[in-house]
Amino acid sequence: MSKRAGVWSIVILAAAMLVFAGCAQKRGAETESVKTQKDQAAQAESEQQKAASKEESAATAEDEAEEEEVEEYGVSEEKAGEKEDRATTDEGLRDKAKQTLKQRIHFAFDSSELSKEAQEALKSKAKILKKNSGIKLVIEGHCDERGTDEYNMALGERRARAAYEYLILLGVDADRMNLVSYGEERPLVEGDNEQAWAKNRRDEFKIKQ
Amino acid sequence: MRFPCSLILHAVTCCVALMLVVPGKAAAEELEVSIHGPGQQKVNMYLAPASSLSEENATQTPPLAAELYSAVEGNLAFLPFVNRISSEEILGGAEVGGVKAGDIDFKRFAMGKVDYLLTFGFRRREEGRVQAELRVFRTRSAELFVGRGFVINSPKQGSVAANRFSAAFMEGLTGVAGFFRSRLAFVRIREETRELCSSTPQGDSLKSHVRGQRHIMSPAWSWDGQRIAYVRLAGDRHELNVWDEEDGVRRMTLSGNTIISPAYHPDGRLAVSADPRGNPDIYFLEGDKLGRSVVQNWAIDISPGFDSSGRWMSFVSSRLGNPHIFLKDLEKNRVERISYEGDYNTSAAISPSGQYIAYSRLTDEGHRIFIHDRLKDTTRQLTHGPGDDEDPTWGPDEYFLAFVSNRSGRYRAYIGSRHGGGVKEVETGPGAVKGPDWSPELR
Numbered sequence: 001m002s003k004r005a006g007v008w009s010i011v012i013l014a015a016a017m018l019v020f021a022g023c024a025q026k027r028g029a030e031t032e033s034v035k036t037q038k039d040q041a042a043q044a045e046s047e048q049q050k051a052a053s054k055e056e057s058a059a060t061a062e063d064e065a066e067e068e069e070v071e072e073y074g075v076s077e078e079k080a081g082e083k084e085d086r087a088t089t090d091e092g093l094r095d096k097a098k099q100t101l102k103q104r105i106h107f108a109f110d111s112s113e114l115s116k117e118a119q120e121a122l123k124s125k126a127k128i129l130k131k132n133s134g135i136k137l138v139i140e141g142h143c144d145e146r147g148t149d150e151y152n153m154a155l156g157e158r159r160a161r162a163a164y165e166y167l168i169l170l171g172v173d174a175d176r177m178n179l180v181s182y183g184e185e186r187p188l189v190e191g192d193n194e195q196a197w198a199k200n201r202r203d204e205f206k207i208k209q
Numbered sequence: 210m211r212f213p214c215s216l217i218l219h220a221v222t223c224c225v226a227l228m229l230v231v232p233g234k235a236a237a238e239e240l241e242v243s244i245h246g247p248g249q250q251k252v253n254m255y256l257a258p259a260s261s262l263s264e265e266n267a268t269q270t271p272p273l274a275a276e277l278y279s280a281v282e283g284n285l286a287f288l289p290f291v292n293r294i295s296s297e298e299i300l301g302g303a304e305v306g307g308v309k310a311g312d313i314d315f316k317r318f319a320m321g322k323v324d325y326l327l328t329f330g331f332r333r334r335e336e337g338r339v340q341a342e343l344r345v346f347r348t349r350s351a352e353l354f355v356g357r358g359f360v361i362n363s364p365k366q367g368s369v370a371a372n373r374f375s376a377a378f379m380e381g382l383t384g385v386a387g388f389f390r391s392r393l394a395f396v397r398i399r400e401e402t403r404e405l406c407s408s409t410p411q412g413d414s415l416k417s418h419v420r421g422q423r424h425i426m427s428p429a430w431s432w433d434g435q436r437i438a439y440v441r442l443a444g445d446r447h448e449l450n451v452w453d454e455e456d457g458v459r460r461m462t463l464s465g466n467t468i469i470s471p472a473y474h475p476d477g478r479l480a481v482s483a484d485p486r487g488n489p490d491i492y493f494l495e496g497d498k499l500g501r502s503v504v505q506n507w508a509i510d511i512s513p514g515f516d517s518s519g520r521w522m523s524f525v526s527s528r529l530g531n532p533h534i535f536l537k538d539l540e541k542n543r544v545e546r547i548s549y550e551g552d553y554n555t556s557a558a559i560s561p562s563g564q565y566i567a568y569s570r571l572t573d574e575g576h577r578i579f580i581h582d583r584l585k586d587t588t589r590q591l592t593h594g595p596g597d598d599e600d601p602t603w604g605p606d607e608y609f610l611a612f613v614s615n616r617s618g619r620y621r622a623y624i625g626s627r628h629g630g631g632v633k634e635v636e637t638g639p640g641a642v643k644g645p646d647w648s649p650e651l652r
Binding site for chain 1: 447469509599600644
């Protein structure tokens, strides 16, 4: 009996060792797998960062537009508390979208040419406008005080129209926009210096719903 | 005529023309004031103090008479070709024995280099009215040059009397008198209030025709002096408005978004810059709607202005990349460029005869008024600041121009001669002044 018991003990021990060895082999495989995934993720993240840094100037406006899209798809079935939280978040997003729509664009002296920054700002506006068909815009063209009144009134028209036509190119319906020139009648800031003039050479965007 | 001066014309009772001596041949040799020549000569003038026409000596000049005298003094000060001589400059004394030729020792004045002597007599009349007689003599020939008599009963009538006398004097000297028979329209800005106003070129008889909170700009007289067109910014729209003393204000909304710089053609049509095709171009109105385009291209085309024949139209266009002055022959449908220097020439204003085109050029020192002479094909700088000199407009005599300048710190109206002398501020009361437009001669 004691001899038979010793044999069984050896068999059980061998089996246990086999099982342990198998587990250990599996754990090692799992660790290697996690390590590979982490490397891939890090590489992807690095590439994303590189891409992000390249388009940093445009990213803010794009992100705001994406956030505006999120606002459009609220969850319909949720608990009262969650709904309240969601409403607060939506309100914040709406404010952000409005800010994007109202963001002024600026021009060089005696020019109605859209700068790169102005074009990016208009792209952001276009995304919001296309997602919110109820919003209408009044585009106001303004000038600094250096020009003469009548020419500035015409130049303000050209500035407002430059934004208007660019938004149409981006797919915004022309019927949703109106333009008006105020020439140099409504300066944003007072001042007889380039800093003030640069601020006053602008398009303003008024939301009409 | 519906113009306010005509109303006052009837109110100035018993206006007696004493005598208007048309200069004879000999006298013409004495008068060499040419406002059309390359320069101008000055005449020396002495203004005798006011004296009573009554038998009894009046020790005090009635206020109405004193105001009339003062208004005449003020008017003469606007004429750069009149050099006023003080009594101290006349050897032997400047006393005059009376207001008529027989009362005056002209030799003293002639020796004192006085070319013209003005006398002013007054008499108190019933019900507070005042009779006033103004005479101008040529001292060398002892001839009456201009004489006018008035009976006035208010300062307003005194102002009208002063303008009539001054017009007769200027007409006698120069052959034209539009300065004293015309008005300036302008926009007056006081805090949030915008007013369409008009006054005499000296700033008298100020009238506020339209007043409101909305922005208004670019007033333009009709050639009969009965209407003023202007642009009003109503909310997010531009309106073309026409003020008429009898009918009030007529408002027109034209196609397009922007309305700029209305101007009357001598035939009565109204031209305006509008953008129905997405670009500011110049159109004539047909009724209350835009008719055919006069100037149309990709660029900004604004500020039309016509000569009195209606053939020539000056305007501003950015067709060359920057704003420049152009002239269109409406008969031959031909456009010629007027300004070549600078890269910001605006506010074109053609003179009534079409010979001169004034405009504003942005220089390193600010905006300055330049004048292009079409006959001589020359351009010269008229004003030198300081500040910005903008929006020139021609007087009907083509001798004077008005413009606005912020040389005093805010925009005010100024008047000067075409030759560049005698610039004076027009007293238009409190507030800034923009967009002056000088009326044609009003009868």
